[in-house]
Amino acid sequence: MIEARQLTKTFRDKKRGEIIAAEDISFRVSPGQIYGLLGANGAGKTTTLRMLATLLQPTRGGATVAGFDVVRDAAKVRANVGFLAASTALYGRLTAREMIAYFGRLNGLTGAKIKERTQQLAADLEMDDFLDRRCDKFSTGMKQKTSIARTLIHDPAVMIFDEPTLGLDVMAARTIVRFVRDCRNRGKTVIYSTHVMSEVEKLCDVVGIIHGGKLLAEGTLPELRARTGETDVEEIFVKTVGGDQP
Amino acid sequence: MNWPNIATIYTKELRDMLRDRRTLLSMIIIPTLVMPAIMALIGFISFKIVREARATAPTVMLIGGDDSPAVRAALAANDKVKIVPAAADWKQRISDKKVRAAVELPAGFDAALAQGASAAVKIYNYEGEMRSAFAVTELRRFFNDYRDKEIAGRLERRSLPAELVKPFELKTENVAPPEKVGGNVIGGLIPYLFILLAFTGAMYPAMDLTAGEKERGTMETILCSPVARIDLVLGKFLMVLTASLSTVLFSLLSMSLTFLVGGSLFAKFGAGAAAGAAKTAAAAGPALPSLDPLGMLAVLGMVIPVAVLFSAALLAISLFAKSFKEAQSYVSPLIIVIILPAVVGMLPGVELNAKLALVPILNVSLVSKELVSGVWQWPYLALIFGSTCVYAAAALGLAVKMFQREDVIFRS
Numbered sequence: 293m294i295e296a297r298q299l300t301k302t303f304r305d306k307k308r309g310e311i312i313a314a315e316d317i318s319f320r321v322s323p324g325q326i327y328g329l330l331g332a333n334g335a336g337k338t339t340t341l342r343m344l345a346t347l348l349q350p351t352r353g354g355a356t357v358a359g360f361d362v363v364r365d366a367a368k369v370r371a372n373v374g375f376l377a378a379s380t381a382l383y384g385r386l387t388a389r390e391m392i393a394y395f396g397r398l399n400g401l402t403g404a405k406i407k408e409r410t411q412q413l414a415a416d417l418e419m420d421d422f423l424d425r426r427c428d429k430f431s432t433g434m435k436q437k438t439s440i441a442r443t444l445i446h447d448p449a450v451m452i453f454d455e456p457t458l459g460l461d462v463m464a465a466r467t468i469v470r471f472v473r474d475c476r477n478r479g480k481t482v483i484y485s486t487h488v489m490s491e492v493e494k495l496c497d498v499v500g501i502i503h504g505g506k507l508l509a510e511g512t513l514p515e516l517r518a519r520t521g522e523t524d525v526e527e528i529f530v531k532t533v534g535g536d537q538p
Numbered sequence: 539m540n541w542p543n544i545a546t547i548y549t550k551e552l553r554d555m556l557r558d559r560r561t562l563l564s565m566i567i568i569p570t571l572v573m574p575a576i577m578a579l580i581g582f583i584s585f586k587i588v589r590e591a592r593a594t595a596p597t598v599m600l601i602g603g604d605d606s607p608a609v610r611a612a613l614a615a616n617d618k619v620k621i622v623p624a625a626a627d628w629k630q631r632i633s634d635k636k637v638r639a640a641v642e643l644p645a646g647f648d649a650a651l652a653q654g655a656s657a658a659v660k661i662y663n664y665e666g667e668m669r670s671a672f673a674v675t676e677l678r679r680f681f682n683d684y685r686d687k688e689i690a691g692r693l694e695r696r697s698l699p700a701e702l703v704k705p706f707e708l709k710t711e712n713v714a715p716p717e718k719v720g721g722n723v724i725g726g727l728i729p730y731l732f733i734l735l736a737f738t739g740a741m742y743p744a745m746d747l748t749a750g751e752k753e754r755g756t757m758e759t760i761l762c763s764p765v766a767r768i769d770l771v772l773g774k775f776l777m778v779l780t781a782s783l784s785t786v787l788f789s790l791l792s793m794s795l796t797f798l799v800g801g802s803l804f805a806k807f808g809a810g811a812a813a814g815a816a817k818t819a820a821a822a823g824p825a826l827p828s829l830d831p832l833g834m835l836a837v838l839g840m841v842i843p844v845a846v847l848f849s850a851a852l853l854a855i856s857l858f859a860k861s862f863k864e865a866q867s868y869v870s871p872l873i874i875v876i877i878l879p880a881v882v883g884m885l886p887g888v889e890l891n892a893k894l895a896l897v898p899i900l901n902v903s904l905v906s907k908e909l910v911s912g913v914w915q916w917p918y919l920a921l922i923f924g925s926t927c928v929y930a931a932a933a934l935g936l937a938v939k940m941f942q943r944e945d946v947i948f949r950s
Contacts, residue, residue, distance in 0.1 A: 303945070347761050348944050371764040380762065381755030385557040386550070397546045398763040426557075442759070 293481050294321040294344060294450060298353035301339050313339040315505045316353065321483055321498070323449070326476050328496030329485040330529060336505040337485035338377075341454045344483065345375045358449045358481070371399060374443030374451045378458035381435075384428030388419060388438040391427060392445050399446035406445070413441040417471075433464045440471050451475045453484045457491065469494060489525040503533040539772065543765050547773025555743055555777060564742045565781050569735055569789035574796040588668075595620045596638035596673035599628050603643030612684065613641075618676045632664050639663045639673035651688055729837055729906030730880040731793075732786050733899060736845040737852075737876045739785025740778050741869055744852035747774045749865035757947065771853070771941045775934065778849040786841055790834075833909040840902050840909070840919075843926035847898065848876075850933035854940045860949055879903060895921045898929050 299317040302310050314336040321327040331337045342348040344357055346366035355362045358372035382391055389410060396406035414420050417437045422430065427438060443451070453472060457465040472495055475482050484495060492499055492513075499516060501509045509516060509532045517523055520531045555561045598619045603610055614621050622637060631637040642660040644650070650657040661677050664670040689703055751757040760770065852869060859865035876899060882888055883903025890904040901922040908915060940946050 342948075345762055347758065348948070367764045367766060370762060373762070375762040377758065379755050380759040382759070383550075383554060383756055384754070385554045390550075390553075394546070394550050395763055398543060398760075398765045400764070 293323060293359065294319075294327070294355065294357050294483060296320075296340070296344065296353075296355040299340060299343055299350050299355055300352035301336075301343060301348060302351045312505050314343070317502070317505075317507045318353075319498075319500055319507065319510060321481050323481045324476055324479045325497045326472065326482040326484055326495050328492045328499045329483060329502055330487065330489075330492050330499055330525075331485070331502035332487055332533075335487075335502045337487075337502055338454055339505075340502070341375075341377075341452050341483065341485055345373055345452050346370055347375075371446065372449050374446075374448040375454070376439055376443045376451070376456050377454035378456060379454070380439065382427040382430075382438055382442070385426060387424050387426055388430075388434075388441070389423045391438055392441050395442050396445045401446060409445050409447070410441070413444055417441055432460055433467060436460065436464050436467055440468075448480070450481045451483070453482070455485055455487070457486070457488065489529065492525055501529060501532045508532050540766065540769050543769040544773045544776070547765065547770060548776045551743075551747060551774060551777035552780065555746075555781065558746070561742060561746070561781065565739055565785050566788055569739070569785045570792040573731075573735075573789055574792045577793070578796055591669050591672060596669050596676070597622050597636075598673050598677065599624055599631065599637045599640040601628060601640055601642040602645065603647055605646055606643055606648035608648045609643060609684065613680065616676075616680055619673060619680070629662070632662060632670070635664070635667065635669075638667075638670045639677060641677055654692060727884065728793075728834070728910060729841070729903050730884055731789065732837065732841045732906075733844060733876065733880045733903060734873075735785045735789050736782045736841055737848050737873065740782035740845065740849045740852050743781040744778045744849065745856040745859075745862055745865040745869060747777065748853055748857040749859040750862045752859075752947075752949075753861045761947070767941045768938055771938050775849055775853055775937060778853055779845055782845040782849050783842065786838070786845065790838065833912055833914075836909045836914075836919075837906040840906060840923060840926070843923060843930045844899065844902050846930035847926060847933050850930060850937045854933065854937040857937070857940045858946055858949070883907065890915070890918055892918075892921070896925050898926060902926065 296317055296319050299314055300312070301314045302312050305311055317336070317340055319327065329337050329340065339348065343350050343362060344355055346357075346362050346369050349363060357369045360368040360372065362369050382388075383394075386394065392410050392413065393406050396409065401409070410423075414423050417440060419434075419437050419441065422434050427435065430438065451472070453468075456468050456472075460468065469491065472482060472484060476497075484491075486492060496513070498510065498512055500507050501516075509519070511519065513525070516528050516532075520528045522528045522531055555565075595618055599622050600610065600613065601624050613619070625631065628637065628640045632640060640662040642662070644657050644659070647657050647659070659681055661674055663674045690700060693700060693702060748757075751760070761767075852872075855868050855872075856865040859868055879897065879900035880903045883900050883906075888894075888904065890901070890908065894904060895901045895918050905915070905918055905922050908918075
């Protein structure tokens with residue numbers, strides 16, 4: 293379960309002064325649900341998700357993730373979250389097995405538990421062929437699978453995905469989409485940020501449209517369609533954010 | 539602080555680093571093989587040059603003195619210099635190093651001596667040039683002897699005792715223990731090398747574990763784990779410290795070996811060489827092994843807080859950078875900052891005092907010079923160790939603080 297309450301984040305920039313990256317963002321995501329955060333580049337998706345993953349502290353407002361407060365119990369939040377982003381890479385000089393085990397240990401798992409989980413994840417994700425090879429030699433697909441295994445090693449209740457398909461080819465992107473759906477089917481609480489409209493249609497139960505740091509609209513796709521009078525997701529998005537920009 | 543987590547991070551970083559060829563190169567191969575090889579090579583070449591220079595008599599041009607056959611004959615008989623005939627462009631020839639020195643005899647030199655008068659002999663040299671210096675030393679020795687003989691003759695002719703012109707003898711004798719002599723000669727060099735190696739050893743891993751991780755995207759991955767940032771910094775810091783100290787340790791081991799093996803080789807060379815060369819080897823010989831081994835260990839002990847200071851400061855600075863390249867541009871100029879106080883410590887005449895004992899790096903450089911000489915100044919040692927620990931703790935504090943700053947971690 294994720295509950296964001298007026299999450300706000302401001303940054304100070306020497307040249308531009310105070311920048312509001314996210315402002316009063318509130319939403320709820322229940323277990324077994326995928327919440328899609330749809331927005332253009334620089335809309336505030338990454339900042340919002342980083343606050344939920346406790347990488348950034350909110351300037352104002354707050355959030356509860358898996359029952360823990362993101363400010364007061366940051367470590368407990370992280371212990372219950374799997375965070376996968378295009379920017380979260382692997383250690384190139386470690387093997388996939390070592391990478392997974394490293395995060396298992398940091399999540400407090402015992403050696404036996406890590407072994408058991410690694411075996412299970414490797415079987416689920418078809419990783420056996422490259423489990424003992426170094427990550428820097430991996431194809432994009434292998435890297436994705438290893439990253440997924442890394443986020444799942446401690447079997448977190450909440451999954452946060454920040455544009456995980458960014459820069460991936462079709463096949464690698466499909467693996468991710470399948471995996472996100474799997475997470476929902478296993479009853480995990482999932483939040484998924486993207487600017488790819490087709491992914492929203494394929495995956496998300498609820499969609500939040502974020503623009504200029506503000507959550508402008510929220511609802512299921514049929515609800516958004518009814519509200520905007522548009523059927524195409526792209527048109528819904530454009531209409532919500534105030535039309536085409538020059 | 540969660541020690542199991544710190545240990546997990548440290549172990550992973552260690553494994554990661556040991557698989558990196560660049561780290562192995564800067565941590566083990568360069569200090570173990572390259573540094574002593576360079577030192578041995580420089581030593582061997584300079585030894586050879588000095589030996590050859592001493593073995594071959596420097597050419598000296600004789601100007602004037604056509605009317606003084608006695609002194610000319612004495613000079614020609616001296617095989618330590620090679621007399622060449624005068625030429626009009628003698629100054630140019632000295633500058634071109636075709637002739638090492640020139641000696642100018644005034645007209646009627648022999649006659650002036652015979653009459654008991656005084657004459658002035660002038661030596662021309664090329665200041666700062668080794669062979670020219672050899673020629674001058676030899677010419678001075680020759681003319682001093684020549685003058686002494688002349689004085690003795692004049693006194694004898696007047697039936698006066700030799701003591702008349704020698705009211706007292708002046709002698710100098712070294713009372714410093716051999717370690718002290720060795721300490722002063724290379725005592726400044728060893729801590730200087732250790733300080734420099736402690737820095738260069740920490741440099742690459744510090745940049746790789748911070749800016750490098752940011753650049754590769756693994757920093758965000760590790761920040762997503764439940765590990766606390768303080769544990770993350772400490773794990774990384776311990777790794778950088780390990781690299782720094784290993785670099786010092788490997789170089790110490792290999793330098794000791796070089797001295798042991800090289801020292802005996804040096805002695806052999808000296809015995810087989812010409813008389814002059816043997817003297818050089820004998821002079822250099824005892825200085826090398828006579829460094830106080832306990833003092834050397836103490837130097838290593840003093841370098842530990844310096845390595846802590848370097849590791850923590852380098853981590854904090856490199857973390858600020860967005861990329862490895864940017865980190866390099868911050869860190870590389872620091873080498874000059876490190877070298878300066880270490881070099882000042884090597885200068886002769888710079889002595890330790892209470893104020894200098896508080897200047898980081900310079901204090902360790904100065905006290906180490908004393909330590910390898912077998913001199914233990916306990917109050918200074920305590921002050922320096924203590925102050926360096928304080929600086930190191932402050933640097934570590936800064937590194938922890940930097941890791942907690944969002945604008946540093948996610949600087950873009």
